[in-house]
Amino acid sequence: MFQPLAELPPPALGEREWLLECHCARPVTDLLKAQGWDVVADLDCNVHCSSPDRRVYVGLLPESQEAARGELWHIHVTDNSGTRTWRQTFGADTPAQAIAGFLAALIAFPARYCTCA
Template sequence: MKLTATAPFQPLAELPPHALGEREWLLECHCARHVTDLLKSQGWDVVPDLDCNVHCSSPDQRVYVGFLPESQEAARGELWHIHVTDNDGTTAWRQTFGPDTPARAVAGFLAALVAYPTRYCSCV
């Protein structure tokens, strides 16, 4: 199975210098829709629960993304949870994002994860 990002990845080196100095950076938007729309477009399961949390699973069930505004973790500053498991089911790595992280930034992080479907880095 091959996953592709919905928008092509453009490295910073390809952007003209003035584009970085004159832009407005992401500062707001904390709804889950930007992330869930991206993941749904890639065939992920997206399931809201009765507490307004949203749980997402990749098609191979090895990546979990949780938007957990009504959880104990959110009270500690962990609104977004991303867990990647290895082939044997053990946690390979995890990442959390707090409530101050714009949802579009989380979507960008996930788009980069989806855009690179191989587990190995070419520089190693």
């Protein structure tokens, strides 16, 4: 019998399965494609994603110099003038599902300003 998530008891911490691995781009690219983003892979196996308004870039860059320093995933957000306002990187040890969750939260809050300010 199906129970809504809110009605399911939380698993005991010892029984919980935490995200440990998924190093392919699919959880991220599937999410972004479903939101209308452009997703392109280049000949070097890098994956480049752009939001519909071109203000957010997500890149999986395994062949970059940054990847050699541990920065595999790159997220850049720009303002209306094209100036980068903030960035976030994730290493190869971060599961792709966690990156997809980060991006899902970013997409879920489209307002520019925080309501607590």
